[in-house]
Amino acid sequence: MVDILNNNDHKVQLELEDRSLLIDRIKYSYLSLNLYRHSELLDGLTTTCAFENDLDIENFRGLSLTHFFIKCYQSELHEVLPQLMKNFSRNTNIQQIETRGYIRGAIDWNATYKRRMAVGYDPALFICKPSNRIYDIPENQLTKYLLHFIHNNIDKVEKIAPGKIAGWTMMLEKIKQSIKKFLHHPIFAEVTLPDRLGYTLITKSKKSRNPHYRTIGLLTEYLYNLFVLNDKKTLFEVLSQQLLVPIKTDKIFEFVVYFEVIQVLESLKKKYHGKRQISLLRADYKTVFEYFLTDINTNVKIYYQNVPEEYSNSSNYKQILQKYSVPNVKSNIPDIIIVIEDLNQHLSRTALMEIKYGREQSYLLGNGLRDTLGYLKDFEDILNNKPSALLATYTGEITRPEKSVEQKQNVWITNSNQLNSSLSDFINKLI
Numbered sequence: 001m002v003d004i005l006n007n008n009d010h011k012v013q014l015e016l017e018d019r020s021l022l023i024d025r026i027k028y029s030y031l032s033l034n035l036y037r038h039s040e041l042l043d044g045l046t047t048t049c050a051f052e053n054d055l056d057i058e059n060f061r062g063l064s065l066t067h068f069f070i071k072c073y074q075s076e077l078h079e080v081l082p083q084l085m086k087n088f089s090r091n092t093n094i095q096q097i098e099t100r101g102y103i104r105g106a107i108d109w110n111a112t113y114k115r116r117m118a119v120g121y122d123p124a125l126f127i128c129k130p131s132n133r134i135y136d137i138p139e140n141q142l143t144k145y146l147l148h149f150i151h152n153n154i155d156k157v158e159k160i161a162p163g164k165i166a167g168w169t170m171m172l173e174k175i176k177q178s179i180k181k182f183l184h185h186p187i188f189a190e191v192t193l194p195d196r197l198g199y200t201l202i203t204k205s206k207k208s209r210n211p212h213y214r215t216i217g218l219l220t221e222y223l224y225n226l227f228v229l230n231d232k233k234t235l236f237e238v239l240s241q242q243l244l245v246p247i248k249t250d251k252i253f254e255f256v257v258y259f260e261v262i263q264v265l266e267s268l269k270k271k272y273h274g275k276r277q278i279s280l281l282r283a284d285y286k287t288v289f290e291y292f293l294t295d296i297n298t299n300v301k302i303y304y305q306n307v308p309e310e311y312s313n314s315s316n317y318k319q320i321l322q323k324y325s326v327p328n329v330k331s332n333i334p335d336i337i338i339v340i341e342d343l344n345q346h347l348s349r350t351a352l353m354e355i356k357y358g359r360e361q362s363y364l365l366g367n368g369l370r371d372t373l374g375y376l377k378d379f380e381d382i383l384n385n386k387p388s389a390l391l392a393t394y395t396g397e398i399t400r401p402e403k404s405v406e407q408k409q410n411v412w413i414t415n416s417n418q419l420n421s422s423l424s425d426f427i428n429k430l431i
Contacts, residue, residue, distance in 0.1 A: 105130030
């Protein structure tokens with residue numbers, strides 16, 4: 001029993017080491033290619049930028065909104081607000097009033113004696129100096145603006161990034177509950193909601209002696225830069241500070257392979273004076289990267305975790321199940337599909353990639369090759385070129401054959417150490 005536990009502990013340690021290596025391998029590579037995939041929300045990988053100029057306004061705002069909420073949570077806004085409620089910043093206005101029979105605030109005895117002497121000695125008369133607390137000041141106005149912005153957009157964030165992961169749902173719920181209590185505070189009702197966000201308010205909050213108001217100032221500065229100025233530099237600054245890593249190591253390895261494919265196509269884009277069209281990897285959206293290589297008049301599309309409709313309709317797996325009236329039938333989905341269209345010769349070549357993470361050779365090569373061959377059979381009507389598939393494994397003791405031999409193979413195999421060279425040769429052979 002002890003040996004089994006030790007063996008499991010060793011496997012866990014190895015996987016933790018793998019995760020660290022894989023994350024280091026891609027964390028400086030590309031812009032938030034995975035913002036929120038179906039079941040991987042706060043597990044979704046988000047990293048620094050290379051494609052900032054390719055973002056359209058919808059992707060920019062979706063990305064900004066999601067990461068602004070994450071920034072609020074990381075800045076512990078849900079804990080800052082209860083502290084502010086205990087000690088609202090305020091101005092104090094001292095007034096002088098005359099009272100009879102009661103006292104408000106401090107008594108000004110000098111003024112009281114003078115007034116009593118002037119009106120005929122009246123022991124019930126007092127000159128008081130009550131303090132009038134004014135909460136409608138810039139720091140509180142800015143706080144109100146920030147909280148209204150979050151309150152008005154939290155439903156949008158839930159739709160952009162569906163809360164299918166407990167961590168994400170918990171994060172939004174904590175922010176939502178703390179804001180709800182704050183907005184219903186009676187003192188906060190006295191505070192004016194600014195019509196628009198101005199930098200003067202932000203500056204005053206950032207210079208506040210209260211550290212909680214300084215936090216509000218910094219968050220609102222992010223808000224101003226992201227949603228008023230639409231400043232991409234600020235977005236990528238936030239992204240670089242918020243590396244959101246998938247829970248499953250095999251998902252991280254998928255990104256490693258996917259990013260390596262993109263790197264190969266980036267080099268081809270440069271070589272053939274091409275252009276690209278990209279999208280974020282986001283829930284409920286089909287992810288397709290498209291490259292047009294101008295000099296050779298060739299179009300390249302990369303499908304990640306989805307199958308083009310015309311290919312899905314050609315799936316033998318799908319057709320067989322449909323004949324037996326099985327409901328909601330979908331085709332098999334390879335990890336990556338690459339479609340290359342030679343516009344000069346009007347030819348189309350398609351290849352697929354299967355990605356396997358693990359350390360057991362029998363699983364990586366046995367199951368991996370079995371799945372790959374299954375995909376080839378499933379899509380045999382459209383996979384008519386060589387090579388047709390590449391199996392990418394994390395480890396595995398393999399030695400690439402001679403180039404002349406490998407290029408005749410229908411299925412290529414590579415591991416993480418040979419990934420870049422194998423992918424480069426594989427894609428160039430297709431093109």
